[in-house]
Amino acid sequence: MSLASLPPDLQHEAPKEKDYRVPGLQSVQTTTLFRVVYPELFIKPNKPVMAFGLMTITHCVAYIGYLHTQQENKKDIYEAIDSEGSRYTRQKTPKWD
Template sequence: MPSAPEPTTFKNEPPKQKDFRNPGLRGVRTTTLFRAVNPELFIKPNRPVMAFGLITLSLCVAYIGYLHAAQENKKDLYEAVDSEGRSYMRRKTSKWD
């Protein structure tokens, strides 16, 4: 009796190495417009640039905090003039104190 041909089955082949070369969205086919609008999805991370940006942003936030603290300290001071005509800085006081 002739043997029936074996049914074709899909063999589980290991994924090709080229599939792992572009992980994430870098391996997906997209339009040039999408890549131009979203470059952070396709550019490899650059540690020196990230470190520079983090330090710069931290210094900017610290400077704004310093300016805020300096303004708060100046808020309670005003320039007073004594009877001899000399001006000096004096803290505001309440008549109730």
């Protein structure tokens, strides 16, 4: 049975490549400026780059936390000089102790 012998409502052409909808904003007509300002909408996710970025940010936050704890530990220690003129480090104590 050929296409010519089928009724008009059953005659379907093969769908064309351009008829398929592309998900996301890739099928929308946009300007180059919009694509430059919002590249994350048009670029396919790159998992190795995302993993590297996640590790980098995690290490940065951990390093800032480490520096914060080191500063907290140093805050309670100061350098004192005794009556003989020798220097030593001493931990701060409240005045009422």
